[in-house]
Amino acid sequence: MGAAFVSVFLLTSLSCLFLLGIILYLILKPEGLTDPHGLSRKNTDKPDSIGTKHLPKNA
Known part of the structure; x- marks a missing residue:
């Protein structure tokens, strides 16, 4: 009886510590939870998905 209680x-x-660690990792990683897909990061080598790279800078 005691061994079953200890194992449970x-x-x-x-499992609670594991879930808490995952939640803390998601909150504290550099991007945080605000931008899960990395959409705010600008990659200047590739054009945008809507194709605005050919527009002039002042447009």
Whole structure:
């Protein structure tokens, strides 16, 4: 009886810590949760998906 309680307790504790670690990683990584697809990062080598690279700078 005691061994079953200890094993269930350890299993739930470790799974909660694992989920907490994933949540903290998602919040604290450099992009954070604000931009999950990296859309705000500008890559100047490739044109935009809507094809605005050919427009002049002052347009």
